[in-house]
Amino acid sequence: MQVYVNSETGYLRTVLLGYIDNFKICEPxxxxxxxxxxxxxxxHDLMLEQHTRxxxxxxxxxxxxxxxxxxxxxxxxxFARDAITVINDNLFICLMKNRPGPxxxxxxxxxxxxxxxxxxxxVEGGDIILDKDTLYVGMGERTDMKGLQWFKEKLGSELEIQxxxxxxxxxxxxxxFNLLGKNIGLIYPPxxxxxxxxxxxxxxxxxEITAEEQFSLGANFISLTPxxxxxxxxxxxxxDFLRQERFEVITADYSEVSKLGGSxxxxxxPLIRDML
Numbered sequence: 001m002q003v004y005v006n007s008e009t010g011y012l013r014t015v016l017l018g019y020i021d022n023f024k025i026c027e028p029x030x031x032x033x034x035x036x037x038x039x040x041x042x043x044h045d046l047m048l049e050q051h052t053r054x055x056x057x058x059x060x061x062x063x064x065x066x067x068x069x070x071x072x073x074x075x076x077x078x079f080a081r082d083a084i085t086v087i088n089d090n091l092f093i094c095l096m097k098n099r100p101g102p103x104x105x106x107x108x109x110x111x112x113x114x115x116x117x118x119x120x121x122x123v124e125g126g127d128i129i130l131d132k133d134t135l136y137v138g139m140g141e142r143t144d145m146k147g148l149q150w151f152k153e154k155l156g157s158e159l160e161i162q163x164x165x166x167x168x169x170x171x172x173x174x175x176x177f178n179l180l181g182k183n184i185g186l187i188y189p190p191x192x193x194x195x196x197x198x199x200x201x202x203x204x205x206x207x208e209i210t211a212e213e214q215f216s217l218g219a220n221f222i223s224l225t226p227x228x229x230x231x232x233x234x235x236x237x238x239x240d241f242l243r244q245e246r247f248e249v250i251t252a253d254y255s256e257v258s259k260l261g262g263s264x265x266x267x268x269x270p271l272i273r274d275m276l
Contacts, residue, residue, distance in 0.1 A: 001014070001111055001112060001271065002272075004086070005088070006276060009276065013273065014065075014270070014272040015058060015064070016080045016084065016271055017054075017268060018067070018079060019077055020047050020051040021048055023044060023078060050255070054252060054264065061228075068104060068107070081267070082096060082124040082125045089113050090115075092118055093115065095122055116154070118147065118150055120149070121145065121146025122143055122147050123143050124172065126142065126171070127172050127174070128173075136164055136173065137173075138172060139163050139166060140171070164196040175262070176214060180226075180229060180247065182205075183204055183205055184204065184205050184206075184207065185204040185205070186218065186219045189208055209238060213237070220264055220266055221263070222264040227248060228247065232251070232254055233251040
């Protein structure tokens with residue numbers, strides 16, 4: 001397989017997903033988990049049903065689904081995004097903060113492109129958003145200055161590496177900001193330091209989501225094409241906006257999986273998208 005991704009919205013051809021069938025609740029590692037594990041723990045059968053439906057949507061729209069190697073799992077494995085990121089024709093193995101990466105030996109054996117292990121600092125894929133010649137890097141709890149510098153040294157000659165400073169309480173960039181086609185972004189402004197917010201305001205037409213929508217992970221959608229997106233069924237205001245902007249909105253209930261702190265984008269790592 002020859003991987004390639006240069007945007008968040010190019011036509012999605014192949015995607016990597018984790019497993020959720022052998023999930024178990026362990027010590028919570030983010031604010032969303034701390035809330036739900038105490039007040040309304042996720043129901044395993046519903047999580048599996050919702051994750052299975054996501055796979056079905058990909059297959060209905062002609063997206064090939066790849067999976068992690070089938071080995072004993074833990075609570076982090078439903079989220080493929082954090083451990084791996086594809087930037088242009090390179091696959092990067094992220095250096096995660098609190099846990100080792102997944103078992104991907106079988107997957108890597110089928111990759112024909114360069115595979116690079118990030119070996120300095122901390123970098124997680126939820127902090128990486130790619131827009132053609134610009135790589136946005138969320139600077140918060142899960143990605144640090146050493147990780148940012150590593151990207152600048154490796155990719156700075158071919159991409160603009162643009163850090164975005166997050167407030168400490170927000171886990172990843174992709175739970176507060178995400179890009180759609182048509183130069184539109186969804187954003188939760190209180191999550192950003194002012195200078196970083198101004199950078200995005202100058203570059204994109206931004207739709208501001210509310211605190212409740214952010215907690216429900218409204219920014220954590222995934223685009224199948226520049227005009228087609230998978231979005232959380234419950235978030236009517238966001239979905240109405242997308243339809244008004246003439247996006248095709250595929251809605252799905254992901255409310256149980258979201259109790260783990262991630263939604264559609266966190267669950268998926270695009271391996272092949274058409275070039276934009």
